[in-house]
Amino acid sequence: MKAGWETKPLGEIIQLEYGKPLDASQRKSDGLYPVYGANGEKDRSDTFFYDKPSIIVGRKGSAGEVNLTEARFWPLDVTYFVTFDETRFDLQFLYHLLSHLELPKLAKGVKPGINRNEVYAIDVATPRLxxxxxxxxxxxxxxxxxxxxxxxxxxxxxxxxxxxxxxxxxxxxxxGEGWMEVTVGQLVRDGVIAKPQDGNHGEIHPTKADYVEVGIPFLMAADLLGGRVDTKGCRFISEQQARSLRIGFSVDQDVLLSHKGTIGRVAILETDQEFVMLTPQVTYYRVLKKSEISNHYLYFYFHSPKFRNQIEHVAGAGSTRAYIGITKQLDLKILLxxxxxxxxxxxxxxxxxxxxxxxxxxxxxxxxxxxxxxxxxxxxxxxxxx
Structure with a gap:
């Protein structure tokens, strides 16, 4: 450490003042002053609480996040704002210092929060102004x-x-010549693909309590990553439980499509296991006649804007949560x-x-x-x- 630097607890350098609630009637999108939440500006208001530039530190929620403020602002009650001796410390220096300390690591609780006394106890070294x-x-x-x-x-x-x-x-x-547009249902009726199927719904659906360390992959939408299926970092259920289930058995080279919550993730399953299990978030598309349709073509078509626009329209129709049931999937159109x-x-x-x-x-x-x-x-x- 260079000469002239002094080490002391952060509480001897800054004070973290509590933010205050602001009534909704005082908030307006075109207000004169910013209203800060734990992770930055959340709104505007014609009323300000503090009239100097400062630093906002998230107190609850996005706890420990650090943001510089404008000259006049309102800090909400999920924040701290910083006061300090301006004759001894530079605002921008303190901002960089607080950013460097990685305060989010201090967050605790179900609704993460940081205690200012723990922040105050951190020893920091600072030079002269x-x-x-x-x-x-x-x-x-x-x-x-x-x-x-x-x-x-x-x-x-x-x-x-x-x-x-x-x-x-x-x-x-x-x-081009020979191209045709068909529905998924037509392909099923013609025996070109198997009827699309997702995992078990209702009481038979495996729950968190059923997960095991080693077993049959139990695939959710989140396990379809970048066109690949994560069969290592996913959840697992026991083989005994898997074989007791009625539906949702996916096999090697199935094209998987997420259809619930997270819509439109696509991947081709590659596995040396006899089968893996799907949750109700994922549907398999299984090619039966390889002479008529390629699973790799289907995979890329499912990525196309043409198909994505179609499923987004269907998923959003009359629902508060994105979802495309198997029946509606049978009406989806595929260009072949x-x-x-x-x-x-x-x-x-x-x-x-x-x-x-x-x-x-x-x-x-x-x-x-x-x-x-x-x-x-x-x-x-x-x-x-x-």
Whole structure:
């Protein structure tokens, strides 16, 4: 630690003042002053509670989150706001210091909250005011550069995904010779696919109490990730219980579609097990006549904007929670070219999807590296090494 730095409890540097409730009648979206909740600005009001710039620290809910305020603001009762001796400390320095301390780790309880006495007890090292201001200048300049680089990486990540999605839109907007539009129900009646099926509903549905450490994968919508099925990190039920169930047995190469709560996640099941079990959130689509339909084509068609618009419309009709029952799924329309074209498109789309995911992965790693750089700079700053 450099000379001139002093270590003391945070409670000797700042005070965390309680925010106050604000009646709904005093809130207005076009108000003059910001109203802060635990994780940032929540509303506006023509009334303010504190007339200096400060720092909001989430007290309940998004406990420990840190935000800078405008000059006049209203802090809600789920927050603390910071007061301090302005002759000895710089506001921006204290903001960076509190951000560096990772206060959310102090949160406790079912509705996470932080106790200000625990915050006060943290020992921190601070230099004199001129050195604080020098550090702030360096951090602000560096963080501005990081923010620009991060925005560019995020845009590039989105562009990589958008390129693949735009190609899907283009492919499935056309109709060549031999293309036809059929319903899922027609494919079932013609024996091309099995009747789609989800997991057991009602009293027979396995519950949390039935989960075991090792057993048969019990797949929920959340287990369909990036076109793949997570059969390792999912829930499990015993084989004995699984075999006692009536429906929901999914097998290798089934196309899985989430249809309840989280609508439209798609994956192809790859497993060496005899079967896995589905919850009522997931439907399997099983190809019976491979000479007429490719499961990989079906997988990509389910990703297309054309199909997604269809299921979102059906899922949202007359329901407060997104859901498409099996009966409604039978009415969904699928655009089918001849099998040779299906197979060709599946190969082409797989190559594009792999490239898109590779680019997304590269940009995600860059975003992670930029976040790590920011934390490294904060660590250096508050270790006296900047």
């Amino acid at each position: 001129p050195e604080q201001q020098r550090i702030v200048t360096i951090l602000d300049e560096a963080f501005a550069g990081i923010a620009m680089a991060r925005a560019a990486a995020e845009q590039n990540r989105q562009n990589a995904r958008a390129f693949f999605e735009s190609h899907l839109q283009s492919v499935f907007s056309q109709r 070219p001849p099998i040779a074209i299906q197979q060709q498109l599946a190969v082409q789309l797989k190559a594009l999807q792999d490239e898109s995911r590779h680019l997304e992965s590269l940009y995600m790693r860059k975003l992670t590296a930029l976040d790590e750089l920011k934390q490294s700079l904060l660590h250096q700053a508050f270790s006296g090494n900047l």
